[in-house]
Amino acid sequence: MSAVDEKGIAVFKRLIRYSRPYWWRIVIAAIGSLGVGGMDGAFAYLVEPVLRKIFSGKDTGIFVLLPFGIITLFALRGLCRYTNDYFMRSAGQLAVQDVRNDLYESNMRLGLGYFSRHETGTLMSRVLSDVSLMQEGVGSVITGLFRDGISALSLLCVIFYRDWRLALISFIVIPLTVLPAQEIGKRIKRLARQGQEKMGDLANILQETFSGIKVIKAFGLEQREIDRFRKRNLEFYFFTRKNIKYEGLSTPIMEFITSFGIAGVIYVGGSNVMHGTRSASEFFSFITAMVLVFNPIKKLLQTYNNMQRSIGAAERVFEVMDEKPEIVDAPDARDLGRARGEVEFRDVHFKYDNDYVLQGVNLVAKRGEVIALVGPSGGGKTTLVSLITRFYDPTQGGVLMDGADIRQRTVKNLLEQIALVDQETILFNDTIANNIRYGKIDATDAEVEAAARAAFAHDFILELPEGYETNIGDRGVRLSGGQRQRLCIARAILKDAPILILDEATSALDTESEQMVQQALNNLMHNRTTFVIAHRLSTITHADRIVVLEKGMVVEMGNHQALLDNDGLYSRLHGMQFKA
Numbered sequence: 001m002s003a004v005d006e007k008g009i010a011v012f013k014r015l016i017r018y019s020r021p022y023w024w025r026i027v028i029a030a031i032g033s034l035g036v037g038g039m040d041g042a043f044a045y046l047v048e049p050v051l052r053k054i055f056s057g058k059d060t061g062i063f064v065l066l067p068f069g070i071i072t073l074f075a076l077r078g079l080c081r082y083t084n085d086y087f088m089r090s091a092g093q094l095a096v097q098d099v100r101n102d103l104y105e106s107n108m109r110l111g112l113g114y115f116s117r118h119e120t121g122t123l124m125s126r127v128l129s130d131v132s133l134m135q136e137g138v139g140s141v142i143t144g145l146f147r148d149g150i151s152a153l154s155l156l157c158v159i160f161y162r163d164w165r166l167a168l169i170s171f172i173v174i175p176l177t178v179l180p181a182q183e184i185g186k187r188i189k190r191l192a193r194q195g196q197e198k199m200g201d202l203a204n205i206l207q208e209t210f211s212g213i214k215v216i217k218a219f220g221l222e223q224r225e226i227d228r229f230r231k232r233n234l235e236f237y238f239f240t241r242k243n244i245k246y247e248g249l250s251t252p253i254m255e256f257i258t259s260f261g262i263a264g265v266i267y268v269g270g271s272n273v274m275h276g277t278r279s280a281s282e283f284f285s286f287i288t289a290m291v292l293v294f295n296p297i298k299k300l301l302q303t304y305n306n307m308q309r310s311i312g313a314a315e316r317v318f319e320v321m322d323e324k325p326e327i328v329d330a331p332d333a334r335d336l337g338r339a340r341g342e343v344e345f346r347d348v349h350f351k352y353d354n355d356y357v358l359q360g361v362n363l364v365a366k367r368g369e370v371i372a373l374v375g376p377s378g379g380g381k382t383t384l385v386s387l388i389t390r391f392y393d394p395t396q397g398g399v400l401m402d403g404a405d406i407r408q409r410t411v412k413n414l415l416e417q418i419a420l421v422d423q424e425t426i427l428f429n430d431t432i433a434n435n436i437r438y439g440k441i442d443a444t445d446a447e448v449e450a451a452a453r454a455a456f457a458h459d460f461i462l463e464l465p466e467g468y469e470t471n472i473g474d475r476g477v478r479l480s481g482g483q484r485q486r487l488c489i490a491r492a493i494l495k496d497a498p499i500l501i502l503d504e505a506t507s508a509l510d511t512e513s514e515q516m517v518q519q520a521l522n523n524l525m526h527n528r529t530t531f532v533i534a535h536r537l538s539t540i541t542h543a544d545r546i547v548v549l550e551k552g553m554v555v556e557m558g559n560h561q562a563l564l565d566n567d568g569l570y571s572r573l574h575g576m577q578f579k580a
Helices: 003-017 020-056 060-110 114-116 120-162 164-171 174-211 213-218 222-274 279-321 379-388 409-417 432-439 445-454 460-461 482-496 511-525 560-566 569-578
Strands: 343-352 355-367 369-375 394-402 418-421 499-503 529-533 545-550 553-558
Touching: 003 279, 003 482, 020 060, 020 120, 020 355, 060 279, 120 164, 120 174, 120 279, 120 529, 164 222, 174 213, 174 222, 174 279, 174 379, 222 279, 222 529, 343 379, 355 379, 355 553, 369 379, 379 499, 379 529, 418 482, 432 445, 445 460, 445 482, 445 511, 482 499, 482 511, 545 560, 545 569, 553 560, 553 569, 560 569
Parallel strands: 369 529, 369 545, 418 499, 499 529
Antiparallel strands: 343 355, 343 394, 545 553
């Protein structure tokens, strides 16, 4: 067995393990499968004695009851088939639901580094499209293996019981179908994986265009995006077409090969009937069973193709689930309680891949100090504060909180010490109250209102149709930029963390909104150790210390006036902004 086959089998076994909690559904479905398969075998077996009694024995009673018997048989078979389908497919649905939940949980526990390396649309495609393909595969595979497998087995028993010699003639060609079936299955699996990657490309375009629709329309680039989508959609079609081609080939190839066995049976069996060594009813019973058995065998071949397609999607899903989080609790990490708020960067180096973004940063922020980080774009300001939250870990050196390495705290306890207000106002399609409660999930209505008042958001909230229960839409599109930012500040105020990070919190606001947001920020910064990233230098003149970063290194440090007097990089940046 090749390494590829072993990997596929291992993936499928892992997929099947998700069905274990729903074993009782599978047992009921298996009983239904036994009913379907047993009745197929019984129907084929009873053809011979019934026909013999009707035509040879002239039994008119059986002839009269025969239509009712057929109707009853098929009614019971239909009930068993429904039982099998319902319980097996629902078990598959529940199993794949667990896969989707585990996949989403795995995504949520991965670090920011993983998300920066992978496109959003690709990750969405794995959660939605890949898992849906797995869902289709698991349901049909388990159902097919049980129902069609049992049906084929019961009919085979009838065939070999009637005449094992004719049975060997009919099935001696079956091994010849194995090789093409395996080859087609491998191609289907590979194409399914590649097709899902192309589906991820489509999801990326959708995510980008829908989130950036304002920019697209402002620049009149609708046709460019339409053409880009059409090109990716055509590429997806090419993979789908190849998949259809191989799936379409499997059944004709199977039927062509097995036709040699059927032809041999008809020739040998028919000769026996004409020579009187076999009755016509016996031969008809055998032919009925043989014709019936090829149907579940063909379905089993289709099930094999579905399994390969499902495995192709499952491999992509399990790759994400097996991804190890880069940021995890150290073995000796513990909850150290509420921090005082002292933060130290000690000889910190950090690199993305092979490029250093920070080099030898040393900085101490005392409790309650306001530390402003300024400098040219790409200097490492956002990366530096991201190390405080352990979105990333330093490549070299360490970040200390109250004198202890932050890795000595659990990640959960560390993040409880930090509130973040980002330049990108991240709000959720929920009520205003619930968006503020992101700072403290169990906060009371009174606490939410107090935080909103401190952020100067209470008045505009009351003007909304449903006040605090107003749904703000996707990413808060129903609010102005200043209103969204004040909700983010209210969220941070509610969290009441000893350390605050402000990353360009007022950069996208107009003057009036900036003044109101700045007042809210002053309330938020009170008695907290605060790191402020700002390009607009007028907003950080009050900082206790201003740290100037360039190419990942601290090139200047001091208060506003001292840095102006120093006539260095800060003085030049200040002059560029205020020379008018």
